[in-house]
Amino acid sequence: RKEVEQDPGPFNVPEGATVAFNCTYSNSASQSFFWYRQDCRKEPKLLMSVYSSGNEDGRFTAQLNRASQYISLLIRDSKLSDSATYLCVVKNNAGNMLTFGGGTRLMVKP
């Protein structure tokens, strides 16, 4: 079983749609969680950290369920510019290593 698992997609959605991505992680002792965004042939960029209480940044909402070892990302009112691969990331206990999921590809169409 992979340490961090994501549905690879692609998710094809029209502009203005709401889309949700899910991710599961295997190490119950993990403490830090993130969503990164990666454009084609570019480096990953931090989209947002994920907290147990849930957090929102504009159109983006992240949730963490520690009991189920499950992380989610909700994107509301999708824009063409949201088209990218979204990477679910877990930092290990020592805080020295990021473990990435395989990424979920999102394509927003006009």
Place this chain on the structure above:
Amino acid sequence: DAGVTQSPTHLIKTRGQHVTLRCSPISGHKSVSWYQQVLGQGPQFIFQYYEKEERGRGNFPDRFSARQFPNYSSELNVNALLLGDSALYLCASSLAAGHDYGYTFGSGTRLTVV
């Protein structure tokens, strides 16, 4: 302020050769990590260095080595290249090691082994 800089941006090598990739972290950042991203997959952890010491090592063969210099820049070395080493090699910079510090990635070195 310069972000994380990596060189070269692209590289083509032949099987069996050796390669050295370079990374300069953000000014003031003391930790550098290296990741390998094969096409279609998420990045995989190779090494972390902090204050010139290795603080973590991923599941990579001994052909992979790295070091960090007094100015906090870093080199990743790969010996006896295999076709499977073809990937995007990413360097990540952080202020220090530990949970409280975020990572900023460089734009990577794209290595092709033929």
